[in-house]
Amino acid sequence: MRKFGARLLAAGLMLCGLLAACAAPPSPVSELRYGLTLVPTGLDPHINASSELGIPLRSVYDTLIFRDAQGRFVPGLARAWTISTDGLSYTFSLRAGVSFHDGTPFNGEAVRINLERILNPETKSQKARFMLGPLTRVEVLDALTVRLSLSEPFAPLLDALSQPYCGMASPTALAHWGDADYQFHQVGSGPYRFAEYISGDHLTLERNSDYAWGPSIYSNRKAAVERIIFRFYADPATRAPALLSGEADVMGELPPQDALRLQQDPSFQLMPVPIPGQPLALYFNTQSPPTDDLSVRQALIASAGRQAIIDTIFGGLSPVATSPLSSSTWGFVEVVPSAQDTARAETLLDEAGWQRTPSSEWRVRDGTALTVEVVIPPWGFNPQVGQMLEQQWEAIGIRVNLTQVASFAGLREAQAAGKYNLLSINLSGADPDLLRPFFVSDGSYNLARVADAQLDTLFGEAARATDPAERLQLMAEAQQRVAALALVLPVRDYVNLNVARAGVQGLSFDAQGWFPLLIDVSLKQP
């Protein structure tokens, strides 16, 4: 019996040893697990448009130029560039000795093939084509010099060329896989190789150990982490649990309440990154009563308690938006003061004839109650923002009909039908030119239904001006004009709430705000 007991003990000890060995295998490769939020419908940067795809692909592709944290353009695959005085032709001198992950050399011909692929209507580019604007021709002057010709001056071109949507892909791979399949077999020249993409499940990047041509915005010359696995967490409620359970090391777009909780936890770090572009904003329909009246629009803006909205819904983690551009965007000027002024709003409404009466809860003019129709999408806390605005406006006698549509298509339908007083759409991007389609009379996002000669001129000239100082001046005037006409109620600047495990070091983001510079990330073992 004693002998049996001893054997049992020995067996038990061996089992424990085995289990311990299984539980802590020394990791042969350093691996980062990165949580993405949306499952992109397609991952080809030249074709598809989602912001998510740039998160992994920023590190797969190099671009001709890069944009630093201050918004300045710095050399990338192009060593230098010159712009003709008429702004119609850009000449790039390319870096020598660069090769794609498949060994194909990078040269002028590669630039031509890439840009022509984007320009080709058969590629059906959803974003990159529009970013290149009036680019019409790409000529290879010699092996390492290319010239881009435009049909009219277009200042946003450099920003476009600095984004992963215009990343340089291997011509060999593009030709081999074709437009439909290339997204699964991408080949760039960046610090990470595209190893595997299983649609909707995961995407794996592996370190490119031959990388030796990083731009000055990268601190490291080579990537520290050997492998990065991206997985999708489309439902915001699952993101904090994935971090807490150790399933992910880094995650973006956490709900503010969850971000605040994780910030209290010493094993996590919160990294809020302001996203340039448009803030969460509601656009006034200037054609539909009662918001066809400037005083009503001004009253709605003055009575909106934006700081209260930020504090309640966004946990104080976003700045109040004070312009149609968010404050981290190049060219931003503050034009819509953030303070709530209900007294001024009440005076404006009284003077416009919308009187409070004892018989009605709402302000009335000529027997009609003051009612605004507000249309919002379901994402980005829009429903919560809409409901707080409803509370605030109802308090001064404005009736609010809040309608939530299900999708972006629903917003566009509402826009086309025109049956709204306020509608919420926002886009992101580092170049202020993204406001142009919102405020020029024939713009595709003219939600305000405005036709103002001054705005048309200002935005048109700003797009053509190649002198940055002149552009800044024109953009400032344009924002002031938008505020004077009270076309938009800016609510909150978009801030991406990234949370990383405490051991993740060196994580930073590029000028677009969305895209991490993965080459600089390192892992400290806990």
Place this chain on the structure above:
Amino acid sequence: MTSRPSPPRLASLMTQDPRVRRTPWIALAWLAIVLLGGMLSAGAALNVPFESLAPPSPIHPLGTDLLGRDVGLRLLAGGLRTLRMAAAATLIAATLGSIWGLVAGHAGGWLEWLLVHANDVLLSVPGLVLALVVIAALGQHEATIILAVGLGGVGSYARLARSAAAETSHRPFVMAARALGAGEVRLLQHHVFPNTLEALSAYALLHFGWALVNSASLTFLGLGGAPSIPDWGQMLNESRLVFLSAPWLAAAPGTALALTVLAVQRLGEWVGKP
């Protein structure tokens, strides 16, 4: 020592009578609370903000939500809206489905063949998918949800009504009435329909639970169209974004929905088993 038998207590009397014993008192009481509470809260100010995400306390027995609104009040008001949507949807499903099935079962022949096969096509589409199609076509609104959930339930009613009607239509009293010259509509109305009523009404209560869950699912998906009007599905959806900080926000509408479906099912069993 002998003692006099104690007088029978009311409670034991109630448990002795089989009719009383089988009555689902708890289920009825719960539904009464939901209905009365909903009616009483109708005039209350649902959107008044207090402290954001306050845990349950004597002042706010179920706490407050992200926007600082009293969850208990919204739960009561939302319950009425949720029940109203499910009831209206059940009515649509019961009416259309019964007519469809009764006509098919009573008529027989090619008309029955056509209606039965059309119904099979309808049944092959899952109710929630059909509902999403209806909402995509007609827009997001409470009325659309009612119609969508209602149409999703027509198929099963039609099938039940057809088999009940087919069985009744061949019974001697119906044939006798026909021999006496009663028209088909009169036969359906006065002879066939009353004899299927019991089965259909028992099913209606079971179906009501299904309609409740389905309409709450649609508002959970944000298809109700009006975020400031509370209902249980929408409250569940709102709770998800703050689940780690305020789990009670999910518990309240979730529990209420589960209890209500159970209560209605229990009632359905009671009606179905006389």
